[in-house]
Amino acid sequence: MTSKTTASSLLDFFFRPGMPYALAAIRIATGAMLAYIHLIWMLRMEAFFGPNALLSSEFIRGLHAEQWKWTYLANTESTMLAWVHEVVALTAGGCMCLGLASRWSIPIAWLATLLTAHRLAPFLFGLDQIVLMLTMYLCIADSGSVWSLDAHLAGNKPPIASWNNNLATRLIQLHLCVIYLFGGLGKLRGWMWWDGSATWFTAASYEYQSSSLLWIGSVPTLGAIATHATLFWECSYSTLIWNRWTRPWMLAIAVLVHGGIAIFLGMITFGVMMIVANIAFIDPLAVRRCCSLGDRKV
Amino acid sequence: MKPTRDPTELRECPPTWKWILLILVSLHLIAVVAEPLRFFSQSEFQSSPEFLAIRRWSAPYVEWLYLDHGYFFFAPNPGPSHLVAVSKESVQPQTTSQVAELGLQLDRFATVFPDRTKQWPRLLYHRYFMLSEFYNNTFAPDRLLPEDMADEEFVVRWKRDRIRYERLQSSLSNSLSRSLGAERVTLHRVERILLTPEQVLRQAWRLDDPRALVLLEESPRPLPPLGPVAPSVSLPMLGPGVASENEGIPR
Numbered sequence: 140m141t142s143k144t145t146a147s148s149l150l151d152f153f154f155r156p157g158m159p160y161a162l163a164a165i166r167i168a169t170g171a172m173l174a175y176i177h178l179i180w181m182l183r184m185e186a187f188f189g190p191n192a193l194l195s196s197e198f199i200r201g202l203h204a205e206q207w208k209w210t211y212l213a214n215t216e217s218t219m220l221a222w223v224h225e226v227v228a229l230t231a232g233g234c235m236c237l238g239l240a241s242r243w244s245i246p247i248a249w250l251a252t253l254l255t256a257h258r259l260a261p262f263l264f265g266l267d268q269i270v271l272m273l274t275m276y277l278c279i280a281d282s283g284s285v286w287s288l289d290a291h292l293a294g295n296k297p298p299i300a301s302w303n304n305n306l307a308t309r310l311i312q313l314h315l316c317v318i319y320l321f322g323g324l325g326k327l328r329g330w331m332w333w334d335g336s337a338t339w340f341t342a343a344s345y346e347y348q349s350s351s352l353l354w355i356g357s358v359p360t361l362g363a364i365a366t367h368a369t370l371f372w373e374c375s376y377s378t379l380i381w382n383r384w385t386r387p388w389m390l391a392i393a394v395l396v397h398g399g400i401a402i403f404l405g406m407i408t409f410g411v412m413m414i415v416a417n418i419a420f421i422d423p424l425a426v427r428r429c430c431s432l433g434d435r436k437v
Numbered sequence: 438m439k440p441t442r443d444p445t446e447l448r449e450c451p452p453t454w455k456w457i458l459l460i461l462v463s464l465h466l467i468a469v470v471a472e473p474l475r476f477f478s479q480s481e482f483q484s485s486p487e488f489l490a491i492r493r494w495s496a497p498y499v500e501w502l503y504l505d506h507g508y509f510f511f512a513p514n515p516g517p518s519h520l521v522a523v524s525k526e527s528v529q530p531q532t533t534s535q536v537a538e539l540g541l542q543l544d545r546f547a548t549v550f551p552d553r554t555k556q557w558p559r560l561l562y563h564r565y566f567m568l569s570e571f572y573n574n575t576f577a578p579d580r581l582l583p584e585d586m587a588d589e590e591f592v593v594r595w596k597r598d599r600i601r602y603e604r605l606q607s608s609l610s611n612s613l614s615r616s617l618g619a620e621r622v623t624l625h626r627v628e629r630i631l632l633t634p635e636q637v638l639r640q641a642w643r644l645d646d647p648r649a650l651v652l653l654e655e656s657p658r659p660l661p662p663l664g665p666v667a668p669s670v671s672l673p674m675l676g677p678g679v680a681s682e683n684e685g686i687p688r
Binding site: 310 | 450469496507513515520551560562563565568571605644645
């Protein structure tokens, strides 16, 4: 391949116009999850923000003193201001889900959630990483042009295949590959992922358990197969997901692994969002066909 | 993936913009891998200089956009969980012999987090779970052993970590004493060690068995005389009351 064709393939990979259906599905789920995340913060506002917070503003400022994690929420003790911030963030997440004023609601939801994340960093986990990642990339796409109130108000015109939809999709795909690759490489360092006991020790964690998976201890071979399948799937995801023959298998295992995390390890929000992120690897027109089938059945 | 063509209008990116955007996208993708590369390439000896340089150079972007993750999910191994038990007195509510006999009784404390009966929905519970893991990760002992004092760099790092831990303790204590209506509270770090299939399936230990709880100490213990090397991961066969090294934090 000449350098000219390589450059042209690279430009085509990132900037070929793409339809917004897969991104719209991701937008709906991510917006709903953002709204839910902020609703949960609001359940215990006094514990998370203000003068009686578990982690005082002073502590957070000290924690981030040598980091670029500025948020105005770490410079105020006002619970009222935090309430306003969270209501704005929840509303923006709701609008993002409904596709209302998407051009504005998605960036506002992302920025508000990011500022909250810097204020409450020690409370965060994988869910926040994946939701902020998806919202950041949705900011550059036209995901509100279908399956949205914006589209409805504009008369449901056919969407435009646009370069920024494809760019957002590619960035989500590549970022997801990085997450899985390093997730897998991290596990390669652990002996439990090699001797096949990791599934048991994950399932037997009282703090994580939501549904019992302890029966797997009486079938150790099955536990070991699940452990090794997770390890090899995670390590190979970033290469095999790009091949059209292996992609369906990679996506099917993603649903099984993350579905298992959601059902058995009590992280339903994280499990769901990881499955949602994998929609980026489904052809947008296939996503539209799936949703059309759903419409017809209804 | 195959090109997605639909009989609709196409919006192309202007050719000049494509090259500018490609450079920006490349820089962004370097920032995305900057933290995992730094995180994976550090050892007790050094951090890989080129990855450290990339991470430092991209710090404002990586940190503010919340891209500074190592993606260490349940890695390198699923580890024990950590809880924070809060007592209204400065002493723990059980004697050492009671703990040895009955295990650690969490209901004797004023409050414990995470607690799925008090923190609901599940996402709220998980927020408290992450806080208790953070508290344990931030821990720095209240003093150093004489053999550790010889390493100046280690002492400087310990002092810095200890200050951070004390500030965290103070912040949590202030908030919890107000919410519990106590003059002052004491925080205890508790570890729930991993149970083997043998213990759960044959010896019928429940996952919340108090014998699996270990009250972690605030002060370091002098190393025992040379002998057999202890395992680095706390497994329940060590029995209650035995603290251990904390491995991979599942976040």
